[in-house]
Amino acid sequence: MDLNDLERALDYLEAHLTEELxxxxxxxxVHASRFHFRRMFGLLCGVPLGEYIRRRRLSCAAKDLRAGExxxxxxxxxxxxxxxxxxxxxxxxxxxKPSVIRRGAPAKEFPRLSLGPGDAVRQTDVTIKEFPAxxxxxxxxxxxxxxxxxxxxxxxxxxxxxxxGKQWLLHGASGMREEEYAVIAEAGDDGYxxxxxxALDDWSRAALGDPSVMGLDLSGAGFxxxxxxxxxxxxxxxxxxxxxxxxxxxxxxxIAEEWSRLSDYEFADAPEVVCxxxxxxxxxxxxxxxxxxxxxxxx
Numbered sequence: 001m002d003l004n005d006l007e008r009a010l011d012y013l014e015a016h017l018t019e020e021l022x023x024x025x026x027x028x029x030v031h032a033s034r035f036h037f038r039r040m041f042g043l044l045c046g047v048p049l050g051e052y053i054r055r056r057r058l059s060c061a062a063k064d065l066r067a068g069e070x071x072x073x074x075x076x077x078x079x080x081x082x083x084x085x086x087x088x089x090x091x092x093x094x095x096x097k098p099s100v101i102r103r104g105a106p107a108k109e110f111p112r113l114s115l116g117p118g119d120a121v122r123q124t125d126v127t128i129k130e131f132p133a134x135x136x137x138x139x140x141x142x143x144x145x146x147x148x149x150x151x152x153x154x155x156x157x158x159x160x161x162x163x164x165g166k167q168w169l170l171h172g173a174s175g176m177r178e179e180e181y182a183v184i185a186e187a188g189d190d191g192y193x194x195x196x197x198x199a200l201d202d203w204s205r206a207a208l209g210d211p212s213v214m215g216l217d218l219s220g221a222g223f224x225x226x227x228x229x230x231x232x233x234x235x236x237x238x239x240x241x242x243x244x245x246x247x248x249x250x251x252x253x254x255i256a257e258e259w260s261r262l263s264d265y266e267f268a269d270a271p272e273v274v275c276x277x278x279x280x281x282x283x284x285x286x287x288x289x290x291x292x293x294x295x296x297x298x299x
Contacts, residue, residue, distance in 0.1 A: 009030055017060060033267075046148065133229050136181055140224065179275050181274065237287070244287045275288040
């Protein structure tokens with residue numbers, strides 16, 4: 001599944017916006033699993049599949065209203081059961097009621113996406129690697145948008161800045177290990193769970209829940225076990241540098257370009273992991289992205 005496949009899927013979506021759309025059928029049309037298709041769509045398009053369809057329908061609905069069509073007719077055309085439910089969704093997206101658009105007011109545009117050549121700053125290296133099952137400890141927040149959408153970096157930045165105390169505590173409990181992790185799981189059209197996590201030994205994990213050992217009660221801190229299954233991953237890394245976060249942002253955008261070279265693999269239904277080798281010599285810091293994959297045709 002490559003950029004050409006996604007372009008064909010976008011063409012299909014555009015031709016069937018007024019019909020009930022089946023993501024399974026879309027996935028089969030480009031010879032991919034449903035999970036791989038939805039994840040690739042978010043990676044390449046920057047919004048979840050369901051959100052993309054919703055925005056395109058509401059954008060097209062505004063054009064129909066400006067052409068003089070009745071609100072109820074437009075509502076039914078784009079899958080809404082009543083003019084009331086359509087009006088609520090329409091106003092939430094456009095900021096004005098459908099009747100205002102019918103009178104000629106401007107509306108928000110969400111054009112059909114076009115996937116041209118990528119803007120990766122450099123060719124990325126990728127390795128396929130097996131990882132054993134493991135348990136991390138962390139805390140989470142529900143993020144909005146797609147796994148690879150434009151909102152993600154801003155949400156990550158705020159989450160890290162607002163939770164420094166928890167990070168320091170877990171880093172200390174990890175024995176001051178070099179690595180810390182982000183784990184991304186439970187992705188849906190409404191967003192995904194984002195964990196900041198650390199590798200702790202068994203004794204330290206148990207001690208976190210024991211006030212007699214810690215000297216304070218951490219039951220309200222929101223610390224959770226983060227279970228990672230044994231998995232096969234495509235591993236991408238930034239170059240070693242003092243400030244790899246800027247490279248990390250560019251690497252995330254470049255990864256989509258590599259899937260045409262990984263024709264034997266597709267996304268697997270398992271958490272994404274980002275490993276930060278942060279507590280090392282500053283010139284040797286690195287960010288590693290581990291994307292779960294499976295061989296095409298293997299369940």
